[in-house]
Amino acid sequence: MQLLLIHSDYIEYEVKKSTPVAEKIEDPMKSGRLEDALTVFIAVEKADEVNPDEVAQKAVSEVEKVAGQVKTESIMLYPYAHLSSDLSSPKVAVYVLTAMEKELSGKYIVKRAPFGWYKAFKISCKGHPLSELSRSISPENKDGVNVVCALEGKPEVVSEALKAESTAKS
Amino acid sequence: MQLLLIHSDYIEYEVKKSTPVAEKIEDPMKSGRLEDALTVFIAVEKADEVNPDEVAQKAVSEVEKVAGQVKTESIMLYPYAHLSSDLSSPKVAVYVLTAMEKELSGKYIVKRAPFGWYKAFKISCKGHPLSELSRSISPENKDGVNVVCALEGKPEVVSEALKAESTAKS
Numbered sequence: 001m002q003l004l005l006i007h008s009d010y011i012e013y014e015v016k017k018s019t020p021v022a023e024k025i026e027d028p029m030k031s032g033r034l035e036d037a038l039t040v041f042i043a044v045e046k047a048d049e050v051n052p053d054e055v056a057q058k059a060v061s062e063v064e065k066v067a068g069q070v071k072t073e074s075i076m077l078y079p080y081a082h083l084s085s086d087l088s089s090p091k092v093a094v095y096v097l098t099a100m101e102k103e104l105s106g107k108y109i110v111k112r113a114p115f116g117w118y119k120a121f122k123i124s125c126k127g128h129p130l131s132e133l134s135r136s137i138s139p140e141n142k143d144g145v146n147v148v149c150a151l152e153g154k155p156e157v158v159s160e161a162l163k164a165e166s167t168a169k170s
Numbered sequence: 171m172q173l174l175l176i177h178s179d180y181i182e183y184e185v186k187k188s189t190p191v192a193e194k195i196e197d198p199m200k201s202g203r204l205e206d207a208l209t210v211f212i213a214v215e216k217a218d219e220v221n222p223d224e225v226a227q228k229a230v231s232e233v234e235k236v237a238g239q240v241k242t243e244s245i246m247l248y249p250y251a252h253l254s255s256d257l258s259s260p261k262v263a264v265y266v267l268t269a270m271e272k273e274l275s276g277k278y279i280v281k282r283a284p285f286g287w288y289k290a291f292k293i294s295c296k297g298h299p300l301s302e303l304s305r306s307i308s309p310e311n312k313d314g315v316n317v318v319c320a321l322e323g324k325p326e327v328v329s330e331a332l333k334a335e336s337t338a339k340s
């Protein structure tokens with residue numbers, strides 16, 4: 001899973017058109033707005049399919065951590081396919097997004113933008129050093145499996161075990 | 171290079187704070203706004219360092235293509251590190267961004283947000299099907315080099331030659 005977290009003066013969206021993978025939604029979900037919110041752009045990835053519950057749980061922890069740092073109680077969960085080139089199935093994506101929504105809803109004001117719709121949106125990013133953060137999350141790799149990538153014949157072995165569960169880029 | 175192109179009702183930014191890799195800028199670059207613009211979020215990547223000029227040129231072609239499709243004459247070039255986990259050096263990034271700015275400036279109204287600054291920004295995405303696109307661009311691989319990735323012992327060989335120079339995700 002790839003996350004892009006933006007501390008926003010406001011975030012609002014409005015659905016425009018369904019795509020072939022559009023989630024079925026009721027009227028209240030067709031638009032939404034939050035003030036002074038943490039906007040969480042989310043791409044659920046193929047690798048997350050081995051344990052969607054665990055990934056959802058880890059993502060919730062990251063979101064809560066950042067929400068605490070920027071002191072906001074409002075969270076917009078916003079599916080964002082463009083954050084990854086290796087997306088999960090739409091079914092898993094909706095499962096994970098819904099699980100995150102459910103888990104966070106007890107403690108925060110949470111809205112979730114629907115999956116699989118073309119949407120107009122407006123966002124204002126506050127611009128302080130913590131107002132734009134990204135996180136990569138993956139399921140625990142219980143078998144100590146390695147990811148091997150070789151470019152130009154120079155193999156580079158990256159042990160999953162050596163990677164942090166989530167890494168910050170800023 | 172990773173590009174995220176957003177057809178925007180408006181895009182505006184204001185620098186807030188320099189980072190250690192901040193580009194030196196004059197007052198006019200400290201804020202900027204365009205109406206009805208194509209906003210191009212850009213991450214210059216390590217792989218682009220082998221041929222920054224070629225990557226800049228290919229990116230300009232992609233940007234022009236999309237600008238034509240959405241019929242806009244205003245382009246905001248906006249550095250966005252969060253689109254990649256394998257960034258180029260800041261020096262190469264600024265070189266590529268500046269080259270793109272220079273190349274596009276003859277034909278479009280172009281603004282470029284400065285590299286290496288924390289910035290506040292506001293954007294309104296129009297929401298039609300072409301209003302959010304992403305592109306991956308890499309330098310031509312003249313030696314037909316392969317990228318090999320193996321996960322869980324099942325190697326997957328992806329020939330660079332089989333990949334399009336740029337791929338659309340939406």
Ligand SMILES: [Mg+2]
Pocket residue numbers: 083084085253254255
């Ligand atoms: Mg990526």
